[in-house]
Amino acid sequence: MKKELYIERVLLFLALSSIGSLVTITVFIFWEGIPLIAYTGLKNFLLSSHWAPTRGHFGILAMIISSVLVTIGALVLGVPLGLACAITLAEFAPERVKTLLKPTLELLAGIPSVVYGFLGVIWLVPLIRDYLGGPGLSLLAGSVILGIMILPTVISISIDALSAVPDLYRDGSIALGATNWQTVHRVVLPAAGSGIVTAIILGMGRAIGETMAIIMVAGNALKIPTSILDPVRTLTANIALELGYASGRHREALFATGIVLFIIIMILNLAASAITRRR
Amino acid sequence: MRLDPRLSQVFMKILLWTFTGFTLFILIFIIVNISIKGLPQVTPTFLLQDPLDMGRHGGIFSTIVATVYVTVLAILLASPLGVGSAIYLTEYTREGWVTRLIRFGAECLAGVPSIILGLFGFVLFVMKLGFGWSILSGGLTLAIMVLPIIIRTSEEAIKAVPQEYRQVCYSLGLSKWQTITRIVLPSALPGISTGIMLSVGRSLGETAVLLFTAGAALRTPTSLFDSGRTMAVHFYILAREGISMPNAYGTAAILMISILLINIVAYSLMQHLMKRYS
Numbered sequence: 001m002k003k004e005l006y007i008e009r010v011l012l013f014l015a016l017s018s019i020g021s022l023v024t025i026t027v028f029i030f031w032e033g034i035p036l037i038a039y040t041g042l043k044n045f046l047l048s049s050h051w052a053p054t055r056g057h058f059g060i061l062a063m064i065i066s067s068v069l070v071t072i073g074a075l076v077l078g079v080p081l082g083l084a085c086a087i088t089l090a091e092f093a094p095e096r097v098k099t100l101l102k103p104t105l106e107l108l109a110g111i112p113s114v115v116y117g118f119l120g121v122i123w124l125v126p127l128i129r130d131y132l133g134g135p136g137l138s139l140l141a142g143s144v145i146l147g148i149m150i151l152p153t154v155i156s157i158s159i160d161a162l163s164a165v166p167d168l169y170r171d172g173s174i175a176l177g178a179t180n181w182q183t184v185h186r187v188v189l190p191a192a193g194s195g196i197v198t199a200i201i202l203g204m205g206r207a208i209g210e211t212m213a214i215i216m217v218a219g220n221a222l223k224i225p226t227s228i229l230d231p232v233r234t235l236t237a238n239i240a241l242e243l244g245y246a247s248g249r250h251r252e253a254l255f256a257t258g259i260v261l262f263i264i265i266m267i268l269n270l271a272a273s274a275i276t277r278r279r
Numbered sequence: 280m281r282l283d284p285r286l287s288q289v290f291m292k293i294l295l296w297t298f299t300g301f302t303l304f305i306l307i308f309i310i311v312n313i314s315i316k317g318l319p320q321v322t323p324t325f326l327l328q329d330p331l332d333m334g335r336h337g338g339i340f341s342t343i344v345a346t347v348y349v350t351v352l353a354i355l356l357a358s359p360l361g362v363g364s365a366i367y368l369t370e371y372t373r374e375g376w377v378t379r380l381i382r383f384g385a386e387c388l389a390g391v392p393s394i395i396l397g398l399f400g401f402v403l404f405v406m407k408l409g410f411g412w413s414i415l416s417g418g419l420t421l422a423i424m425v426l427p428i429i430i431r432t433s434e435e436a437i438k439a440v441p442q443e444y445r446q447v448c449y450s451l452g453l454s455k456w457q458t459i460t461r462i463v464l465p466s467a468l469p470g471i472s473t474g475i476m477l478s479v480g481r482s483l484g485e486t487a488v489l490l491f492t493a494g495a496a497l498r499t500p501t502s503l504f505d506s507g508r509t510m511a512v513h514f515y516i517l518a519r520e521g522i523s524m525p526n527a528y529g530t531a532a533i534l535m536i537s538i539l540l541i542n543i544v545a546y547s548l549m550q551h552l553m554k555r556y557s
Contacts, residue, residue: 004454004455011367012367012377015363016381018360018381018385018388018426018430019380019381019384021388021426022384022387025395029398029399029402032402080298081298081301081302084294084299085302087295088295092296103543103546104306105303107539108306110538110539110541111484111535111538112484112485112486112511112534113484114486114515115309115313115534118514119309121518151305179285179287180288181287181288181291181292182288205390209392210392211394211487212487215519216518236392239394239397240394240397243397243398243401262395265390266387268390
């Protein structure tokens with residue numbers, strides 16, 4: 001009996017590793033970044049778009065705006081496409097097609113982000129440059145690549161949400177004379193609403209946190225974009241581009257950028273898990 | 280004017296299938312494109328020779344070694360933690376604030392972007408603990424990254440083992456721990472392997488974390504404290520700095536095909552398990 005108790009303690013200890021890691025990560029990122037925010041003041045840090053770390057200017061407004069815009073762009077493309085796949089697979093596809101297509105589409109999640117970025121540079125960027133103008137490396141290119149990258153998240157969570165709607169709902173609606181599409185549109189989708197919102201929020205988290213692909217296709221220019229063809233630098237890209245050589249206040253500023261990103265992601269995670277819990 | 284419901288249904292179905300087809304097309308395009316351009320580069324020499332002249336010539340042997348090292352280290356560290364967490368969550372507790380806290384931790388950790396993990400690994404392992412850019416720093420950070428994957432899949436696999444199995448064990452006088460190690464874990468093994476394989480796939484493709492924790496040295500690492508450039512990082516540097524497109528394609532092809540194969544096997548293992556017990 002003593003041994004069982006001992007084992008339980010060890011397992012509890014192992015089980016606390018995930019929350020322990022999360023706390024450690026939070027502490028270190030904040031510990032390294034807070035001094036810079038204290039130095040510049042929160043307002044100057046968040047609301048100035050003058051970023052010249054070697055000359056003591058640490059404003060990240062342009063990057064916050066870029067990150068938000070790229071994420072919105074990704075959602076505009078990824079959500080309709082992903083939702084369409086989810087509805088097709090969950091509601092319309094024959095069982096055999098579904099069992100084949102669902103895991104196939106999930107393979108999109110396995111493709112490394114550097115490969116997405118690379119193909120973006122090879123195919124998408126020249127296309128944008130030649131047909132729409134601008135440098136090609138742009139907000140638009142970033143949005144399209146991120147839109148594709150969030151597909152697996154949006155698809156798999158939406159399918160789960162749609163599959164969780166009881167068949168009674170569908171039968172009831174069909175019995176009232178509705179077509180399949182009317183049933184999906186008026187009954188199933190509203191019933192799966194909170195799950196689909198979760199899918200969108202997690203897709204958003206995925207998009208705003210993505211780094212390597214966005215560095216490769218978005219152009220990384222330090223200004224507030226005025227057109228979707230302008231090159232942009234996101235929060236994540238800023239960290240990854242400069243961490244290699246930054247030191248002193250400059251490095252602190254990158255951790256402070258990390259804090260902003262971390263807070264955004266945590267808010268999205270909390271929102272997603274709050275919605276899931278309420279269901 | 281309202282459209283006839285049957286007509287609008289036909290219209291919507293066509294639209295939905297077109298979107299699905301387009302998504303499938305993107306996937307196929309990526310796989311075919313990288314394979315066609317990359318696979319011809321992949322020769323035994325490419326795999327077994329070290330990169331020469333910053334990767335302009337030669338192969339990718341040292342990057343394969345570095346990739347294997349960090350991945351194995353990450354899996355060795357994360358598996359006991361992840362499987363242990365899953366056992367605790369499923370077998371040892373009732374739902375309560377402790378399980379909620381643990382699940383919350385795993386969920387949030389899964390959402391932490393890799394660049395944040397990279398920052399964290401850089402400041403803690405590379406700087407504060409003085410491991411430098413090394414296999415050790417990279418493996419430790421990757422372990423944190425894949426931990427939630429292993430927890431989630433192991434939990435699912437353990438839950439899929441029917442309750443009757445446990446009851447039979449208890450009725451035969453086995454202790455809880457004996458039941459778990461002799462019956463529950465072996466039955467859940469395919470699912471647990473799924474989690475581990477998915478983690479391997481995730482580790483192979485990871486770049487942001489490793490760039491800042493394992494570094495980008497091209498020498499073959501010989502100790503835990505050596506820096507090592509993984510295949511994904513190598514590919515990123517080759518492509519971004521335009522060092523060698525053929526070699527970039529070759530590296531990408533190997534990387535992508537191994538990840539896809541691993542994911543396919545992982546998925547079918549899990550399907551197999553779920554089918555057996557449902």
